[in-house]
Amino acid sequence: MGSDPRILVVAPDDGLIGPLCQGLDALGWRTVTARSLAGAIQVLIDWPLETVILDARLPDAVEGIGALRQTVTPRRLPILAIGPDAATWEPGLADIVMSSPPHAAQAALRLESLVRSAIAEEEVSLREATFAARGQPLPIADLDATPLRVLAAGKPDRHFLALSNALTARGCEVVAAPTPYTAFDYLHERPFDAAVLWGAEDHTPALSIASGMKRNTRLYHIPAVLYLRGSGEINLSELYNRGFADVAAADTPEEETAERITALARAHRRHVAIRKALESARGSGLTDPMTGLFTPELFASHLARVAEGARLRRRPLSVAVLRVSETEAVVEARKGGWLDRALPQIGAMVSRLIRTEDTAARLSPDVFALALPATHGPAARIAADRIAAVIGCTAFDAGPDRSPFVVEFEVGVAEVAAGESPATVLERASKDVRVSA
Structure with missing residues (x-):
C-alpha cells in the first residue's frame, strides 16, 4: 500500500494510544485515527485497512466491534484492544487484549501475526470452494484437542518461571529447555505449538534458537516469542530478521503475556490442521x-x-x-x-x-x-x-x-x-x- 495507512486507530483522544501511533508510523505501519465508531466505520468504507487498534475507554467499544467487522465483510478484520477495561471483556471479543500500549516494535510484530492469520482464514474458505467445485470437498481436519505444547527455552529466572506457571494455568504443557542444545533436541523430538525464549542478560542463545528454527523447514512456522527483561531492549531490525512472532517485556503482566502466547499457539495449531487437510487431498487426483x-x-x-x-x-x-x-x-x-x-x-x-x-x-x-x-x-x-x-x-x-x-x-x-x-x-x-x- 506504499504510504497509504494500514491501521485504523479508534480512540477518543491521543492520551493512551497516541505515542504508539507515532512509533508505528515511524516503522511504516501508517495509522489513521477516528474519534468515534461512526467515524471509524466511514474510514473503513473509504480505505482497505488491515487491522484496528481500539481504545477500550470508548463507551461503545464492546458493541462497536461487531459493527466494525461487519463493515468490511467478507474481509476479516483483526482487532487489538488496549486499556485496563478490556481485561473484563468476554474472551475472544477482540483478537488480542493489552492492558497498556506496547512498544511500537512489539505491536508491529503482533499485528503482522494477526493480519496473516486473518488472511489465512479467508484463504481456507476459498480453497474449500475450489475443491468442492471440482467434486472433491476438502476435509478440514479436526483440531488437535490435546493441551497446547509450549517450549520454554532459557535459564531459570523468576519472571520466566512465573510466565511458565501462567501458561500451565491456562492448560498448556510447558517443556523447559535450559540451553539451545536441549531446545533443539526437544524441537526435533516432539511437536510444539509455540516457543518462548528468555532474553536474560545475553540475547545470544534466544537469537540462536530463533535463527535455527527459521533455517529448518519443519520448524519454520512455529511462532517464537522473545521474552525480555525490560521494555527498552528491542532492536527492531534484528528481531524482524530473526523471525520472532511477538516480543514481550518482563514488566508486562505474566497473565497478559501468557494469553498472547496461547493465542499464537492456537493459531499455529489451526494452521497445522489446514495444512494437514490440504495434504489429505493429495490422493484425490487433483x-x-x-x-x-x-x-x-x-x-x-x-x-x-x-x-x-x-x-x-x-x-x-x-x-x-x-x-x-x-x-x-x-x-x-x-x-x-x-x-x-x-x-x-x-x-x-x-x-x-x-x-x-x-x-x-x-x-x-x-x-x-x-x-x-x-x-x-x-x-x-x-x-x-x-x-x-x-x-x-x-x-x-x-x-x-x-x-x-x-x-x-x-x-x-x-x-x-x-x-x-x-x-x-x-x-x-x-x-x-x-x-x-
Missing part, C-alpha cells in the same frame, strides 16, 4: 502425485477464485514463478536422472516453506508457481527469494562417487493489476524470471 502441490489445472482454477476474492476484499495479490536454473551442476544431475529424483523433495520443501495462506503449484517438472494473497510485488519477490535461498542450502544426492549438488532458482514475480486476468499475470511472472539473489 494434486501433483509426486509433490502434493497443485496441478496446473487446479492452480488455474484456484487462482481465478483467489483473484476474485482479492478484488472483493480490496487486497493485493501477487504471483511468483520459481524455475530450476540450468547451472552446470543441475545439467549434470539431469543427465543421470538425479535431478528427477530430487524434484519431489524440492516440491515438498516449497510446500513447507510457504505461508499457510499461499498456494504452491507444480507447473512442469522443474517449474513451480506461488499465489501470494494480500502481498504486493516487492514483498512477493522477497518471499520467493527466501524460499529459493532456503532450498539452495540443501545438497541433493548426485550418485555414487559424485559430490552432492545444489539447486538454484530463477524467480519471476508479478502483482495482479486491476482488471487483469490470472492467466495474464502468470504469464508476466514467467517472463520476469531472473536468477534469485
Whole structure:
C-alpha cells in the first residue's frame, strides 16, 4: 500500500494510544485515527485497512466491534484492544487484549501475526470452494484437542518461571529447555505449538534458537516469542530478521503475556490442521502425485477464485514463478536422472516453506508457481527469494562417487493489476524470471 495507512486507530483522544501511533508510523505501519465508531466505520468504507487498534475507554467499544467487522465483510478484520477495561471483556471479543500500549516494535510484530492469520482464514474458505467445485470437498481436519505444547527455552529466572506457571494455568504443557542444545533436541523430538525464549542478560542463545528454527523447514512456522527483561531492549531490525512472532517485556503482566502466547499457539495449531487437510487431498487426483502441490489445472482454477476474492476484499495479490536454473551442476544431475529424483523433495520443501495462506503449484517438472494473497510485488519477490535461498542450502544426492549438488532458482514475480486476468499475470511472472539473489 506504499504510504497509504494500514491501521485504523479508534480512540477518543491521543492520551493512551497516541505515542504508539507515532512509533508505528515511524516503522511504516501508517495509522489513521477516528474519534468515534461512526467515524471509524466511514474510514473503513473509504480505505482497505488491515487491522484496528481500539481504545477500550470508548463507551461503545464492546458493541462497536461487531459493527466494525461487519463493515468490511467478507474481509476479516483483526482487532487489538488496549486499556485496563478490556481485561473484563468476554474472551475472544477482540483478537488480542493489552492492558497498556506496547512498544511500537512489539505491536508491529503482533499485528503482522494477526493480519496473516486473518488472511489465512479467508484463504481456507476459498480453497474449500475450489475443491468442492471440482467434486472433491476438502476435509478440514479436526483440531488437535490435546493441551497446547509450549517450549520454554532459557535459564531459570523468576519472571520466566512465573510466565511458565501462567501458561500451565491456562492448560498448556510447558517443556523447559535450559540451553539451545536441549531446545533443539526437544524441537526435533516432539511437536510444539509455540516457543518462548528468555532474553536474560545475553540475547545470544534466544537469537540462536530463533535463527535455527527459521533455517529448518519443519520448524519454520512455529511462532517464537522473545521474552525480555525490560521494555527498552528491542532492536527492531534484528528481531524482524530473526523471525520472532511477538516480543514481550518482563514488566508486562505474566497473565497478559501468557494469553498472547496461547493465542499464537492456537493459531499455529489451526494452521497445522489446514495444512494437514490440504495434504489429505493429495490422493484425490487433483494434486501433483509426486509433490502434493497443485496441478496446473487446479492452480488455474484456484487462482481465478483467489483473484476474485482479492478484488472483493480490496487486497493485493501477487504471483511468483520459481524455475530450476540450468547451472552446470543441475545439467549434470539431469543427465543421470538425479535431478528427477530430487524434484519431489524440492516440491515438498516449497510446500513447507510457504505461508499457510499461499498456494504452491507444480507447473512442469522443474517449474513451480506461488499465489501470494494480500502481498504486493516487492514483498512477493522477497518471499520467493527466501524460499529459493532456503532450498539452495540443501545438497541433493548426485550418485555414487559424485559430490552432492545444489539447486538454484530463477524467480519471476508479478502483482495482479486491476482488471487483469490470472492467466495474464502468470504469464508476466514467467517472463520476469531472473536468477534469485
